Amino acid sequence: MTTQSKNALEDLHLELATLEAQQMRRQLRPADQTEDGRIRLQGKTLLNFSSNDYLGLSRHPSVIEAVKQAAERWGAGAGSSRLISGTMDIHRQLELALADFMQTEAALVFPTGYMANVGVITALVQPGDAVVADRLCHASIIDAVQLSGARLFIYAHRDVEQAEKALRRASGYRRRLLITESLFSMDGDFAPLAELAVLADRCGAISMVDEAHAIGVWGTNGRGYRFESAGGHWDIVVGTLSKALGSQGGFVCGSQTLIETLINRARSFIYTTGLSPTVAAAAQAALVCLKEEPMRGERVRARADELRRGLKDLGIDTLDSESQIVPALLGSVGRTLACAAELEAAGIYAPAIRPPTVRAGQCRLRFSVTSEHSSEDIGAVLRALREWRTRS
Secondary structure, eight states: OOHHHHHHHHHHHHHHHHHHHTTOOOOOOOEEEEETTEEEETTEEEEEOSOOOTTOGGGOHHHHHHHHHHHHHHOSOOOSBIIIIIOOHHHHHHHHHHHHHHTSSEEEEESSHHHHHHHHHHHHOOTTOEEEEETTOOHHHHHHHHHHTOEEEEEOTTOHHHHHHHHHHTTTSSOEEEEEESBOTTTOOBOOHHHHHHHHHHHTOEEEEEOTTTTTTSSGGGOOHHHHTTOOOOSEEEEESSSTTOSOOEEEEEOHHHHHHHHHHOHHHHTSBOOOHHHHHHHHHHHHHHHHOTHHHHHHHHHHHHHHHHHHHTTOBOTTOOSSEEEEEEESHHHHHHHHHHHHHTTEEOOEEOTTTSOTTOEEEEEEOOTTOOHHHHHHHHHHHHHHHHHO
16 A cells, blocks of 8 residues: 555545544444334344335245245346346346336336436436436436436426426426436425426426335325326336335336337446346235235325324424325434434434435434334334423
């Protein structure tokens, strides 16, 4: 190691020390076990309100059995890029099932949801193009736009009027792409999909919606918020296999032409090993569970409503949440960390959400409600928060 490179690494130590002083340093906490709405951390079992396994399907017997059978037939990994020799029957079966489920012509799976967003955006836009996106869109969307070289126009959260103004300002660009999430991952609120779809069509823009957090819980048979809200036509639908479907990976749905374009131009698809056949099998089995067990989504929505009402009764701001994602806005980093620590001492795991995930002064606990939570679990959270408020 040269003196110059050693000095560079010393700078990293200083940066970490600064994060520590600001209460912003993050650390990994390995979990011994996660099931039935519980998590085991450092020998202690806690109620788990941090999981996006909204329907508890990651441990569903049918899903586990599908993983076993896939491992025996295809092995643990795809072994290569999908365009070399890594495309297996299980990949095509899953893509056909996803296209049918999402009611689109075709679908393509990626190893992660992040890679799906990066792949589709960088394949479609470049310098000379424009992307108009909601201010609270996921980091993968913002990163993808920056990688693409397209001009990024941000509109205020859920503000259709500002979105229209942004599209008008971008009228001179070659191609325009309007992007929103359907269900926002930190605020738990929904985008005005119907109005945005009409806007994109009227302005001649390509429309793209990320349904990552809505699929499985919202819409007919869990197809997403587009079906819950008569959300109009969207040219591109992105989703994930790693939340309500309890597996791993991401996918893009749309026309056959779109999917063929991604196969040829999406670098995060071309230059990576194909999705593991075991997780592809798990996702396909989970899709069957969605159709056969709609009561799981119903439980999620009912428990989330209980928690939201209880938090409001305590005078805690839940923003505009209407979903299974229920934020408890607490403001400062220190206050939020202290509350999370007290809840953990009371047997409840709801980690503090800090910048840069949310803006300064917007720190919160993000309660992620699943079908594995009972009314008694919700009551335990509310009692712990009531006691914390009494002491704080």
